[in-house]
Amino acid sequence: MTTHRQPRLAARREALYAWAFVAPSLIGFLIFFAVPSVRGLLMSFTNWDLLRPAKFVGVANYVRLFGDADFRHALKVTGYYVLMNIPIQTTLALGIAVMMDKFSKSTIIRGILVLPWLLPNIVVALIWLWLLDPTMGFLNQIIMGLGFQRQPFLGSIDQAMPTIAAINIWRHAGYTAILIYAGLQTIPKEVYEAAAIDGANEQQMFFGITIPLLRPVLVFVLVTTIIGSFQIFDTIAITTKGGPVDATRVVYWYIYEYAFVRFKMGYATTISVALFVILITITFIQMRYFNANSSDLD
Amino acid sequence: MRSRINALALALSIAASMLLVACGGAAAPAAEPTKAPDAAAATEAPMATEAPAATAAASTDAVTIRYGLWDGNQQPAYEACAAAFTKANPSITVKVEQAGWGDYWNGVQTGMVSDTAPDVFTNHLAKYPEFASKEQLVDLKPFIDRDGVDTKQYLAGLGDLWGRDGKVYGLPKDWDTIAVVYNQDMLDKAGVTVDELNNADWNAKDGGSFGQIIKKLTLDANGKNALDKAFDKTKVVQYGFIPGGGGGAYGQTQWSHWAVSNGFKFNDGLYATKYYYDDPKLAETIQWYANLNLVDGVAPALADIKSLGANALFTGGKGALTTDGSWMIGSYTKDTKFKVGFARLPKGPEGRKSMFNGLADSIWVGSKHQEQAWQWLKFASSPACENIVGSYGVVFPAIQSGVDAALAAYKAKGLDVSAFTAQATEANGTFLFPVTDHASEIGPIMDALMDSIMLGEKTAAAGLKEGNDQVNALFK
Numbered sequence: 155m156t157t158h159r160q161p162r163l164a165a166r167r168e169a170l171y172a173w174a175f176v177a178p179s180l181i182g183f184l185i186f187f188a189v190p191s192v193r194g195l196l197m198s199f200t201n202w203d204l205l206r207p208a209k210f211v212g213v214a215n216y217v218r219l220f221g222d223a224d225f226r227h228a229l230k231v232t233g234y235y236v237l238m239n240i241p242i243q244t245t246l247a248l249g250i251a252v253m254m255d256k257f258s259k260s261t262i263i264r265g266i267l268v269l270p271w272l273l274p275n276i277v278v279a280l281i282w283l284w285l286l287d288p289t290m291g292f293l294n295q296i297i298m299g300l301g302f303q304r305q306p307f308l309g310s311i312d313q314a315m316p317t318i319a320a321i322n323i324w325r326h327a328g329y330t331a332i333l334i335y336a337g338l339q340t341i342p343k344e345v346y347e348a349a350a351i352d353g354a355n356e357q358q359m360f361f362g363i364t365i366p367l368l369r370p371v372l373v374f375v376l377v378t379t380i381i382g383s384f385q386i387f388d389t390i391a392i393t394t395k396g397g398p399v400d401a402t403r404v405v406y407w408y409i410y411e412y413a414f415v416r417f418k419m420g421y422a423t424t425i426s427v428a429l430f431v432i433l434i435t436i437t438f439i440q441m442r443y444f445n446a447n448s449s450d451l452d
Numbered sequence: 453m454r455s456r457i458n459a460l461a462l463a464l465s466i467a468a469s470m471l472l473v474a475c476g477g478a479a480a481p482a483a484e485p486t487k488a489p490d491a492a493a494a495t496e497a498p499m500a501t502e503a504p505a506a507t508a509a510a511s512t513d514a515v516t517i518r519y520g521l522w523d524g525n526q527q528p529a530y531e532a533c534a535a536a537f538t539k540a541n542p543s544i545t546v547k548v549e550q551a552g553w554g555d556y557w558n559g560v561q562t563g564m565v566s567d568t569a570p571d572v573f574t575n576h577l578a579k580y581p582e583f584a585s586k587e588q589l590v591d592l593k594p595f596i597d598r599d600g601v602d603t604k605q606y607l608a609g610l611g612d613l614w615g616r617d618g619k620v621y622g623l624p625k626d627w628d629t630i631a632v633v634y635n636q637d638m639l640d641k642a643g644v645t646v647d648e649l650n651n652a653d654w655n656a657k658d659g660g661s662f663g664q665i666i667k668k669l670t671l672d673a674n675g676k677n678a679l680d681k682a683f684d685k686t687k688v689v690q691y692g693f694i695p696g697g698g699g700g701a702y703g704q705t706q707w708s709h710w711a712v713s714n715g716f717k718f719n720d721g722l723y724a725t726k727y728y729y730d731d732p733k734l735a736e737t738i739q740w741y742a743n744l745n746l747v748d749g750v751a752p753a754l755a756d757i758k759s760l761g762a763n764a765l766f767t768g769g770k771g772a773l774t775t776d777g778s779w780m781i782g783s784y785t786k787d788t789k790f791k792v793g794f795a796r797l798p799k800g801p802e803g804r805k806s807m808f809n810g811l812a813d814s815i816w817v818g819s820k821h822q823e824q825a826w827q828w829l830k831f832a833s834s835p836a837c838e839n840i841v842g843s844y845g846v847v848f849p850a851i852q853s854g855v856d857a858a859l860a861a862y863k864a865k866g867l868d869v870s871a872f873t874a875q876a877t878e879a880n881g882t883f884l885f886p887v888t889d890h891a892s893e894i895g896p897i898m899d900a901l902m903d904s905i906m907l908g909e910k911t912a913a914a915g916l917k918e919g920n921d922q923v924n925a926l927f928k
Contacts, residue, residue, distance in 0.1 A: 203586060204561070204562075204564075204565045205564055205565060205586040205587075205588060206586055206587070287759050287760075288753075288755045288756050288759050289756050289759055289760060289765075289770075290759075290760070303686075306753065306755035306756075308755075308759075309753070309754070309755020309756070309758055309759060310755055310907075311907060311909065397758075397900070397903060398754070398755070398758075398903055398904075398907060399900050399901075399903045399904040399907065399909060400900055411896060414558065414561075414562075415892060415895070415896055416892050416893050416896065417561065417892060
């Protein structure tokens with residue numbers, strides 16, 4: 155309401171600066187997100203093999219998607235991964251963050267924790283691929299040295315997905331912990347002191363104070379990690395390529411397979427649009443459910 | 453409102469300036485047409501005289517032809533060819549570009565879209581029909597007729613594989629067959645002779661005498677072989693046989709020889725529109741093949757094979773026998789710590805059968821120098837180049853004189869590769885690689901199904917029926 159009273163010139167200049175600051179990401183958004191998204195959406199109504207002109211097929215690709223058992227399987231496999239990845243990773247990260255907050259504020263430890271996250275995904279996947287190799291992997295050498303049967307890990311239908319989830323938990327838990335740790339710093343110490351005076355124990359303080367006050371940070375962490383988790387691709391591309399059989403053929407790998415192995419761009423973009431709708435829905439529900447925009451500190 | 457317009461103008465001007473900077477960077481070198489420091493830049497110059505009737509030396513401008521191949525072992529051979537070619541045609545330089553199988557095909561296909569595919573590239577029978585149907589390959593027939601190239605000079609049948617509806621999409625450069633690879637030390641220790649191996653028979657019920665040899669060559673930690681009642685298949689230290697994996701749609705080095713020698717046929721020939729994957733003869737073959745690991749324990753599990761590859765397991769001394777293609781001879785014999793030999797495929801119910809596959813060079817329609825590309829392709833599939841390639845002893849060229857050169861080169865290395873050549877020349881000893889449409893879709897379908905059979909998730913009969921339905925649905 156006060157902006158009315160300000161001199162027009164100042165307001166104009168302010169707006170100008172604002173646009174100048176926003177411009178780089180706005181341009182990036184338009185070129186790298188908005189335009190490709192619209193093109194992708196249009197593409198999903200065609201059959202296109204990249205080399206010959208696209209053929210308009212109406213909603214045929216969407217009709218096909220609803221009857222596609224492989225797509226449903228890909229969704230199931232992806233969901234299985236998310237359900238393994240997110241709870242373990244978040245719990246682990248929360249634990250690490252609380253421990254750090256309690257026992258050590260060392261920057262070195264924080265540095266070590268984010269180290270796996272700083273490594274390129276491809277490198278992480280390759281290292282683990284070798285460590286977990288069924289025949290000559292380091293881990294299997296240890297397992298055999300202890301007198302157990304060696305494990306196929308990424309080579310078996312049952313173990314492949316949990317193994318990939320474990321690799322990515324290893325990579326992301328430290329980084330997630332740092333985010334939560336930062337959130338812990340925003341909780342005023344007086345609240346804990348007051349609780350202590352009232353005779354609350356550690357457990358009560360954790361569930362009564364820490365968790366509720368961390369909510370905005372936790373929601374941010376959950377929203378971003380769940381979206382990231384649904385987009386699992388690079389680890390799979392390096393280690394299992396969707397296999398064995400279809401045990402790790404997640405939605406992103408399925409899209410890749412249609413786009414760049416089978417060269418069916420139309421159907422590949424149709425799956426992408428479906429995934430987009432699913433992610434938007436999940437995020438919307440999360441934001442509503444967790445009331446992300448308000449904090450209990452207010 | 454006006455402020456918003458101004459802001460928009462600012463944003464646009466920033467965007468425009470960014471675009472200008474981007475364009476400037478790319479445009480700068482092109483703005484100096486007089487310099488042309490390297491051959492690549494010179495290729496941009498328009499061709500003044502592209503007389504259709506002219507043969508070599510159609511233009512005196514220096515041109516660089518990019519030539520793609522995936523087999524790193526063959527790169528030195530083709531670089532030698534390229535040098536010989538440039539010597540005879542000083543205005544044309546050939547740049548040989550190599551990338552591994554997977555990256556190679558991705559690169560070719562995306563290169564066609566982005567206008568950066570090589571001028572001439574090594575083509576495969578599973579791939580070319582789709583490129584041809586997408587109009588990406590130059591029809592070589594007019595060039596062949598014009599220059600009078602003798603297409604009869606190639607070994608039986610190889611040339612015919614590369615044509616469709618009177619058009620020709622490639623000239624053959626090499627061929628390959630399959631044979632049994634053996635570890636001489638392990639044979640000696642088990643008391644199996646090479647003669648026994650060469651005369652073995654096979655059937656899908658119990659593996660025949662070849663199956664017995666596999667068992668004899670499989671040892672557990674207690675030194676018992678798989679013929680022994682006390683054999684412990686959970687503690688195998690030496691496998692009798694190392695399968696090459698599930699083999700996907702064609703099982704070229706994995707199961708095609710077993711299946712066809714059992715009476716199976718893939719389809720009704722060139723450009724067939726129906727596959728017969730549901731043939732019970734294939735099902736019993738594949739079940740035998742999968743059971744080597746699943747039931748008998750005489751072969752490693754699929755996970756082990758996938759992690760290292762059959763070749764590495766074999767050269768690492770994990771097993772006594774495997775089957776593989778003639779292009780792999782070098783990979784088995786180079787730097788291997790034990791003596792490796794090649795034996796004939798066992799005699800199945802229908803005799804010995806090997807897939808006969810051949811590669812050819814094709815010209816991409818997007819090539820800006822099709823005449824020069826043709827000159828190179830013609831040279832690469834002529835005796836002059838194929839003899840050079842043969843002399844490297846890495847592959848069997850498609851012309852007999854090249855094959856002779858290759859045999860001499862292998863002999864000089866102390867290798868007996870007659871198991872491959874005898875198979876190729878034997879009456880009815882070979883069947884051709886299945887060439888049909890939809891190969892890039894058949895691949896993923898059959899890969900997954902074959903793996904699920906190998907892992908024991910599905911029986912061969914059920915899995916192959918499922919695969920057959922999915923594959924044949926592609927042709928409807």
